[in-house]
Amino acid sequence: MRRPPRRSPKPICSINMTAFLSIQLVLLVLFMNRTGADLPIHGVVNLPKVKNPAPMLWALRDDATVVAIQRDGKVYVGHDVANPDYLPAMIRKSLDRGGEHKVYINADRRTRYKDVREAVAAVRSAGVEDIGFLVTDAKRY
Numbered sequence: 662m663r664r665p666p667r668r669s670p671k672p673i674c675s676i677n678m679t680a681f682l683s684i685q686l687v688l689l690v691l692f693m694n695r696t697g698a699d700l701p702i703h704g705v706v707n708l709p710k711v712k713n714p715a716p717m718l719w720a721l722r723d724d725a726t727v728v729a730i731q732r733d734g735k736v737y738v739g740h741d742v743a744n745p746d747y748l749p750a751m752i753r754k755s756l757d758r759g760g761e762h763k764v765y766i767n768a769d770r771r772t773r774y775k776d777v778r779e780a781v782a783a784v785r786s787a788g789v790e791d792i793g794f795l796v797t798d799a800k801r802y
Contacts, residue, residue: 707732709770710799717765717793724760726752727795728784730768734776748783756789763791 719725728748729737736743738751756762764784768777784792 707770708797711796712799714796714798720765726755727765730772732769732771749787752787764789765793767795
């Protein structure tokens with residue numbers, strides 16, 4: 662009695678949907694938690710709340726110029742404390758390193774308007790007209 666010749670197994674042309682969907686769910690959760698408003702820069706925790714914020718993910722980059730204004734009026738450019746007299750020079754120096762020609766202002770919601778106005782004036786005197794304010798979504802919290 663003769664045996665039939667062995668055939669090679671057929672290729673499997675299907676995807677394990679359980680594993681595929683579990684990976685997709687993990688990626689969805691990770692990317693939903695990444696917003697421009699979640700930047701912890703120098704203790705600025707209470708960002709202003711708005712109803713329709715625009716995502717500013719470029720503020721997360723290392724070469725982005727972020728001016729942080731704390732509640733007590735201290736101003737930081739990146740991680741350096743900025744004297745109000747030298748703020749335009751520090752902003753120009755930060756912009757010369759490369760990257761986008763835009764300045765992001767990260768101001769605490771309890772900051773006095775005077776401090777924010779002076780920071781915006783310093784940014785404009787540095788030659789930058791494109792300014793973005795980092796805020797948080799009022800619907801989310």
